[in-house]
Amino acid sequence: xxxxxxxxxxxxxxxxxxxxxxxxxxxxxxxxxxxxxxxxxxxxxxxxxxxxxxxxxxxxxxxxxxxxxxxxxxxxxxxxxxxxxxxxxxxxxxxxxxxxxxxxxxxxxxxxxxxxxxxxxxxxxxxxxxxxxxxxxxxxxxxxxxxxxxxxxxxxxxxxxxxxxxxxxxxxxxxxxxxxxxxxxxxxxxxxxxx
Numbered sequence: 001x002x003x004x005x006x007x008x009x010x011x012x013x014x015x016x017x018x019x020x021x022x023x024x025x026x027x028x029x030x031x032x033x034x035x036x037x038x039x040x041x042x043x044x045x046x047x048x049x050x051x052x053x054x055x056x057x058x059x060x061x062x063x064x065x066x067x068x069x070x071x072x073x074x075x076x077x078x079x080x081x082x083x084x085x086x087x088x089x090x091x092x093x094x095x096x097x098x099x100x101x102x103x104x105x106x107x108x109x110x111x112x113x114x115x116x117x118x119x120x121x122x123x124x125x126x127x128x129x130x131x132x133x134x135x136x137x138x139x140x141x142x143x144x145x146x147x148x149x150x151x152x153x154x155x156x157x158x159x160x161x162x163x164x165x166x167x168x169x170x171x172x173x174x175x176x177x178x179x180x181x182x183x184x185x186x187x188x189x190x191x192x193x194x195x
Contacts (some may be wrong), residue, residue, distance in 0.1 A: 001022055002021040003020040003081055004018070004019050005019075008076070012058045013057040013065050014056045016053070016055075017051070018053075019051055020050035020081075023050025025049065026051075027052070029051065031066055032059045032066060033067070035126055035129040040053065042167050043167045043170070046172050047171030049175075064136065068140045071137040071138060075142065075144025078141075078145040079146075086187065086188055087185060087186050088177065088179065089179050089181045090110070090177055093176065094170075095169070096169035098156075100161065101153070105149075105170045106149075106150045111146050112147075113146040114148040115150075116149065117151055118151070119134075119153040119162065121159050122162075126159050151170065
């Protein structure tokens with residue numbers, strides 16, 4: 001079983017996170033932000049990742065530190081659970097339609113950090129959640145689990161649909177990338193012998 005538990009405590013957040021890459025999409029999530037809870041529940045379900053997460057953050061200020069630090073903790077959990085990345089497909093891609101929105105999500109678990117972001121979210125908020133924090137979440141993830149993650153909006157008008165498509169699509173791309181390739185056996189999928 002490829003799993004990890006991460007504890008992250010700062011002056012701004014206190015996070016407990018457990019991840020199982022080979023799960024069934026079970027989740028128990030409490031971030032202190034209803035919209036972020038919903039997005040992470042979708043991420044867990046669509047990636048078939050079991051995710052238990054609790055966060056106490058400085059939400060009296062805003063959701064910035066909570067969102068960014070959860071991205072970091074989730075990235076750390078992925079990195080730990082993947083170990084040497086032996087036998088994984090490494091690459092994942094998903095094109096996700098969400099009503100009028102169409103999101104393209106591609107990932108390479110290369111060990112090198114890059115976030116390609118070609119997304120324009122039309123409103124500043126969804127409920128009480130600042131939509132600019134979606135990018136901060138994914139930046140936190142790629143910094144903690146070095147990978148090239150490209151997120152592109154091909155169509156979209158509704159902010160909720162766009163963000164939901166990003167979380168679902170990235171989960172499905174990651175699900176493909178972390179899955180085992182039977183042709184590889186236990187090989188590391190790189191001519192360098194290291195990811």
